[in-house]
Amino acid sequence: MRRKGFSQILLISICVVNLFPIYYIIISAFKSLNEYYKNLFGFPSKPTLANFIQVFNEGDFSIWFRNSVIVTILSVLVITLISSLAAFAISKMNFRGRNLLLRALITLMIIPPVVMIIPLFNLMVKIKLINNFSSVIIIYSGLQAPFSVYLLQSFFGSVDNEILSAASIDGCSTFQIYTKIILPLAKPALITQTIVNGLWVWNELMISLIFLQGNEIRTLMPGLTQFQGRFSVNQPVIMAGALMAILPIFILYLFGQKYFIKGFTTGAIK
Amino acid sequence: MIKNKNRTMKKWEPYLYILPVIIIVFIVYIYPIINIFRYSFMSIQGENEVFVGLENYRFIKSDYIFWKSLKNNGTLLLVVPIITILALVVTIFLYERVKGWKFYRSVVFLPFILPSVVIGIVFIYILEKNGILNTVLNQVGLGKLALDWLGNPKITIYTLMAVIIWRELGFGVVLILAAMLSLPEEINEAAKLDGANWFQEHVYVTIPQIKPVLSFFIIDEAISMLTGVFGYVYVLTGGGPGFETSVLELYIWKYAFAYKAYGVASAVAVILLLIISIIMIASMKSIKLEQKSATNFNY
Numbered sequence: 001m002r003r004k005g006f007s008q009i010l011l012i013s014i015c016v017v018n019l020f021p022i023y024y025i026i027i028s029a030f031k032s033l034n035e036y037y038k039n040l041f042g043f044p045s046k047p048t049l050a051n052f053i054q055v056f057n058e059g060d061f062s063i064w065f066r067n068s069v070i071v072t073i074l075s076v077l078v079i080t081l082i083s084s085l086a087a088f089a090i091s092k093m094n095f096r097g098r099n100l101l102l103r104a105l106i107t108l109m110i111i112p113p114v115v116m117i118i119p120l121f122n123l124m125v126k127i128k129l130i131n132n133f134s135s136v137i138i139i140y141s142g143l144q145a146p147f148s149v150y151l152l153q154s155f156f157g158s159v160d161n162e163i164l165s166a167a168s169i170d171g172c173s174t175f176q177i178y179t180k181i182i183l184p185l186a187k188p189a190l191i192t193q194t195i196v197n198g199l200w201v202w203n204e205l206m207i208s209l210i211f212l213q214g215n216e217i218r219t220l221m222p223g224l225t226q227f228q229g230r231f232s233v234n235q236p237v238i239m240a241g242a243l244m245a246i247l248p249i250f251i252l253y254l255f256g257q258k259y260f261i262k263g264f265t266t267g268a269i270k
Numbered sequence: 271m272i273k274n275k276n277r278t279m280k281k282w283e284p285y286l287y288i289l290p291v292i293i294i295v296f297i298v299y300i301y302p303i304i305n306i307f308r309y310s311f312m313s314i315q316g317e318n319e320v321f322v323g324l325e326n327y328r329f330i331k332s333d334y335i336f337w338k339s340l341k342n343n344g345t346l347l348l349v350v351p352i353i354t355i356l357a358l359v360v361t362i363f364l365y366e367r368v369k370g371w372k373f374y375r376s377v378v379f380l381p382f383i384l385p386s387v388v389i390g391i392v393f394i395y396i397l398e399k400n401g402i403l404n405t406v407l408n409q410v411g412l413g414k415l416a417l418d419w420l421g422n423p424k425i426t427i428y429t430l431m432a433v434i435i436w437r438e439l440g441f442g443v444v445l446i447l448a449a450m451l452s453l454p455e456e457i458n459e460a461a462k463l464d465g466a467n468w469f470q471e472h473v474y475v476t477i478p479q480i481k482p483v484l485s486f487f488i489i490d491e492a493i494s495m496l497t498g499v500f501g502y503v504y505v506l507t508g509g510g511p512g513f514e515t516s517v518l519e520l521y522i523w524k525y526a527f528a529y530k531a532y533g534v535a536s537a538v539a540v541i542l543l544l545i546i547s548i549i550m551i552a553s554m555k556s557i558k559l560e561q562k563s564a565t566n567f568n569y
Contacts, residue, residue, distance in 0.1 A: 112497035142298025
């Protein structure tokens with residue numbers, strides 16, 4: 001029984017340590033600067049939205065936020081499209097080099113972006129895509145393709161072959177099998193893959209720092225680091241910005257937690 | 271499996287489906303990896319590329335900041351045993367279905383999905399010299415423990431480790447728990463009937479069964495400590511004070527994009543790639559050896 005008590009104490013302390021920074025972001029975002037200094041830990045006595053108004057009106061926060069939304073949505077669309085096509089071929093067709101391709105993709109998953117950024121930067125300079133969303137969308141899609149193909153092909157593989165044979169006897173073309181059978185059946189895997197990739201793109205810092213340098217084209221994460229420098233003495237405004245940056249993640253996590261957990265465990269459990 | 275014989279599918283059709291991924295993987299992985307080796311022997315200024323042999327490697331060899339960064343990545347590897355043991359303990363408690371385990375799992379995992387930028391910013395306010403942590407320590411009379419967490423070169427790297435553990439612990443817990451939940455419960459029950467105590471049950475029965483996931487997590491975290499800490503370092507310390515908390519990723523980024531020394535940065539990228547490859551080959555070998563000894567045992 002002593003162990004039960006110990007486990008509860010340990011877990012509760014981890015929860016406190018984990019939740020405190022988030023609690024701090026939320027309460028500070030609704031405080032005036034004056035109150036922030038007087039009342040660091042408590043709930044705001046007079047909650048105010050002034051910080052949020054300042055975040056969106058002053059400076060370029062709203063542009064960065066919009067840019068991040070655009071880049072995330074487009075990247076996820078490209079990744080999903082190209083990965084599901086490849087995963088369909090790998091899991092349901094016989095062709096030379098199939099195993100080699102899958103093994104190569106799994107190996108590439110391990111190679112970190114920092115190894116590729118310099119040649120990629122030179123390439124993007126040459127084809128004039130610096131400060132253009134296309135550069136990061138191409139890079140994000142390429143970096144996440146191996147993971148996504150791997151995740152989707154393991155799911156597609158579990159779709160019953162007899163359904164596919166029946167469909168092809170009924171006159172479905174291969175492409176129709178992909179759109180009408182595989183994709184609808186694979187909805188959970190597609191959602192999982194979308195969440196993991198969307199989260200990764202939204203949170204990504206280094207690549208967007210390098211390839212999107214103009215203020216009008218900057219995304220939220222590099223923007224936030226600048227923002228922090230500019231308002232460093234006005235913590236409530238920064239916390240309002242931080243809260244806006246994690247709000248979309250919170251909402252998704254609240255409703256789709258199982259997809260998050262599935263997405264981050266699939267690669268390893270197999 | 272859709273048969274090639276089938277009238278509806280031509281022999282070249284599968285290649286059409288994999289083509290987009292092949293192209294993008296070539297652009298984003300293959301072309302840069304080939305070029306990073308080439309660049310590491312070049313001096314690059316704008317369009318001008320001059321072959322300089324081992325000059326870049328010689329420069330790195332004598333660069334204090336490179337060695338400092340490499341050493342810091344090495345120190346960060348300390349995170350791996352700490353986070354693994356901590357994750358195992360927490361996971362075993364959750365696995366035993368303590369009251370509220372599902373809630374605990376959600377909260378433990380939460381930091382892992384937050385952006386490192388936001389985490390960095392919040393922890394600056396918590397850990398700076400007059401920050402929240404030190405305010406609390408002073409108020410409760412532990413002012414002696416109120417250190418300059420982000421400014422004292424001797425402790426900053428450990429502060430960084432703590433923040434990394436804070437964020438990545440949940441990943442380990444969720445990963446290991448998923449593996450444990452798929453284990454057959456009878457084996458643990460049998461062990462308990464045979465008189466195994468709590469410690470024996472988990473060390474000799476539970477943990478050996480989840481070895482593959484555990485080795486995956488250990489290798490993954492080790493690679494992360496060498497190549498996946500840019501966000502934390504960039505926001506929390508910027509590599510400072512001085513270059514005390516610089517890591518190889520930050521070195522590559524700074525030399526390439528602030529100092530425009532692409533050749534030097536490329537040489538470091540090559541070294542990083544080689545280190546990771548060695549880890550991968552070594553770990554693959556150890557996994558294979560394990561399988562081999564398992565089959566030997568069966569005979």
